[in-house]
Amino acid sequence: MLWLRLYRWLRGSVTVVFEGAFAERLLNLCAHRRLSVWNIRRAGERITVQLPAREFRRLHAVRAQSGIAVSIAAKHGLPFFLRRYRRRVGLFAGFVLFFVLLQFLSSFVWSIEVAGNDRVPTEEILAACRAVGITEGMPVRRLDALDQRVEMMLQIDGLAWAALNLEGTRLTVDVTEAAPTPPPEDETPCNLKAARDGVVRRVEVTAGGTTVRVGDAVRAGDLLASGIVELKDGQTELQRASGRILAETQRELRVEIPLQRDETVRTGRKTVRRALRFFHVTLPLYLGAVDPPFERDCRTTRLAWFGARLPIEWTTAEFYETETRRTTLDPGRALIEARAQLEAQKETLQAESVELISETSRAKNGVFEAVWLLRCLENIAIPEKIVIHTTN
Amino acid sequence: MAKRNEGGKKRARIDLLGRAADLPGGVLDAGAHITLLSNREAVVDGCRAIIEYCEDRVKLNVGRGSVSFSGRDLEIHSLDEKNLVIRGFLLAVEFCM
Numbered sequence: 075m076l077w078l079r080l081y082r083w084l085r086g087s088v089t090v091v092f093e094g095a096f097a098e099r100l101l102n103l104c105a106h107r108r109l110s111v112w113n114i115r116r117a118g119e120r121i122t123v124q125l126p127a128r129e130f131r132r133l134h135a136v137r138a139q140s141g142i143a144v145s146i147a148a149k150h151g152l153p154f155f156l157r158r159y160r161r162r163v164g165l166f167a168g169f170v171l172f173f174v175l176l177q178f179l180s181s182f183v184w185s186i187e188v189a190g191n192d193r194v195p196t197e198e199i200l201a202a203c204r205a206v207g208i209t210e211g212m213p214v215r216r217l218d219a220l221d222q223r224v225e226m227m228l229q230i231d232g233l234a235w236a237a238l239n240l241e242g243t244r245l246t247v248d249v250t251e252a253a254p255t256p257p258p259e260d261e262t263p264c265n266l267k268a269a270r271d272g273v274v275r276r277v278e279v280t281a282g283g284t285t286v287r288v289g290d291a292v293r294a295g296d297l298l299a300s301g302i303v304e305l306k307d308g309q310t311e312l313q314r315a316s317g318r319i320l321a322e323t324q325r326e327l328r329v330e331i332p333l334q335r336d337e338t339v340r341t342g343r344k345t346v347r348r349a350l351r352f353f354h355v356t357l358p359l360y361l362g363a364v365d366p367p368f369e370r371d372c373r374t375t376r377l378a379w380f381g382a383r384l385p386i387e388w389t390t391a392e393f394y395e396t397e398t399r400r401t402t403l404d405p406g407r408a409l410i411e412a413r414a415q416l417e418a419q420k421e422t423l424q425a426e427s428v429e430l431i432s433e434t435s436r437a438k439n440g441v442f443e444a445v446w447l448l449r450c451l452e453n454i455a456i457p458e459k460i461v462i463h464t465t466n
Numbered sequence: 467m468a469k470r471n472e473g474g475k476k477r478a479r480i481d482l483l484g485r486a487a488d489l490p491g492g493v494l495d496a497g498a499h500i501t502l503l504s505n506r507e508a509v510v511d512g513c514r515a516i517i518e519y520c521e522d523r524v525k526l527n528v529g530r531g532s533v534s535f536s537g538r539d540l541e542i543h544s545l546d547e548k549n550l551v552i553r554g555f556l557l558a559v560e561f562c563m
Contacts (some may be wrong), residue, residue, distance in 0.1 A: 102515040114542035116520050160507055 086127035086151030094142040097121040103136045127153060183212050183241040185383040190354075191249050194232050197249060202229040208352025211353035212384045213241065244382055263312035263462075265454040266299035267291045272321030275451060290453070292321065301460050312460060319455040320426060327446040329415045333403045334440055340369065343395040351387040364393040403436055412444035426451035498528035505556040507543075508535055513550045516542075524552050531563035 092100050104111050109132055113124040114442065125133065126148070130464045134142065136395045137144045186203060188196045203209070206225040207215065219238040227236050227246075234252040238245060249306050266282065274290045282299040299315040303315060331385055370393055403411070420428055428450050437446040496513035510526060510533070517532060518525040519542065525534035540554035 098516045101519070101542075101545060105513075105515075105545055105550075108547050110546050112544040114519075114545060116541070121519070166547045341491075 082126070083151045086149070086153035087124050087144050088127050088130050089122060089148040089150070090130070090133065091123050091145050091147050092121040092123065092142050093145070094140075094417040095117060095119070097142055100136060100140045100142045100144075103140055104133070107132065107136055109133065109136070112245035112252065114315070118450050124150075127151065129336065143303045176402075180243055181214050182243060183208075183210060183214060183217065183240070183245045184385050185244045186247065187383065188247045193251055193254070194230060194249070198230060199249060201224075202226045203247060205229055208238070208245070209354075214243075217245070232272045233278060259317045260315060263301045264314050264457040265297055265301045265460060266295045266315045266317065266319065267458045268294055268298055268319070268321070269454045270294045270321075270323050272323035272452075272454055274321050276318075276320040278320070279315065279317035281317065282313050286319065291298060296346060298455050299382055300317055312462075315457070317455065318453045320451055320452045322332065323450050323452055324431070325423065325448045325450055327416050327419045327448065329412045329419070329444050331403065331412055331415075331444075332440060333405075333408060333437060335403070336398050337367075337401050338396050339399055340394045340396055347391045347393065349389045349391075351389065353385045356389075357367075367396045367398075368393040369396050403442070404437075405442060406454065408437070409435055409444065414444060416444060416446050418447070420446070423448075423452070425450040427451045493512060497530060498526075498533065500533065500559075502556070503560070505537070506553065508552045508559070510550045510552070512548055514548075516545075516550075526550065530559060534560045534562070536560070 097119070098121075101111070101114065101123070104125075109125060109129050111123045113122070114201045115122045116386050133144060139211065153275075186200065186208065188199045190266075191199060203226055206222045208222055208226070208230070216242060217238065219240070223236050223238050227233050232252055232254075233249050235250040237248045239248055240246075264359045266279070271293050272291070274286050274288055274292060277284055277286065277288060279299045282301050283303050285297050286299075286336075292298065298319045299317060301313050301315040303311050303313050305311055345368075347364070348359045350359060370391055372389065372391045374387050374389045377388065428448050431447040431449050433444070433446055437443075489514050498510055501509040502510075503509070510528070512528060514527040514529055516525055517522070518534070521540055522538060523534060523536050524542065525532055535552055535556055536558040537554050537556040540552055540556075543551040543553045545551075
């Protein structure tokens, strides 16, 4: 039905009103003359019908026989539309230009998207694409999906598979990452030695012979677990000793903060610069340069159309004028800063528990110094290879 | 009178032939073929002429008599030499032979 309507619209049709007594007679004459009519409606003395525009002239001969008044109520379809705008050359030129431009712009890759990556960064994949000649704005005919995907995979470690899928003007790089392979297990025989001084609080040795007990005091470098194990049959075997020796240790954290320092501060003056980027062409929307010194905040927004990224970027850069000022810290503020830095250092310690024993601070020669003494429960066991000398 | 009798005999023979072939009556002669789609559309194949057309009644000449469709908002959706489609809310179909 839709096709019939479209066909009628393309051919053009007219709505005609029959007016007079026994207008049915005109309908019968139309049928006998094989005039195709449709949408026949009656309203009082008037009958409205629709017929093809080209057959309207034949209706005149029929009308002469019946003596019924016939008038055109409306004209529909493409021929009438074109006739209405036949003098507007610009409209037709624009119509043609639209399709030419559409065809021309469809012959380029407008955006590249990466899908399927988790560990390999998107930027790395896009960089590999650029290296093999796949860039936004490239002609579609230059895309060689089979060869370029192999070249791209050779550039990136950690990819098991890749495919270049072009949908219209959007290129999607679908990748599958290779499963990470665990590093080979080190089987070299080794002992466990103490990394620092402490008192042993817990022994969790899974391989090797333990040489310390809970409560023992050890010094850095002492043997904690031996890789040379004596078997029941009297023979010795070299093993890779492993496990944890948790010991109570003391650590000292130190921070020095200069009380006078040069700080870069913003003066409050701000200059905004905007630029429009289309494919690889950047169009600056400003004149002149910004004099240093300054700090720059830059925001780039990529335009999107119904979820599809367009190769148009809008960049706004804010330049904040700065100046260098010499500031002097008072001890109270210096202590707050020092504590923050010490806290950050404490967070980096790989210990089961950390307890602050004492805090000392002093200002001397323009430097504020803060020291924390900590009691830690930490694993002090570190592996050390067993060196075997063989003589022939 | 003799011509009318001849016509009647011919029609009787066609009816006999149709019954022998187990065909519905009116299939072999020039009778109209009417298809109703619910009470919303009637397709008439073999319409000779429109006798009367108004919003609540469409009366058609179908050769051997007439048929009239009564209802509401009736419109002739399409019309060509022998076919006609009536759309609207059909309430009754009446034959006059």
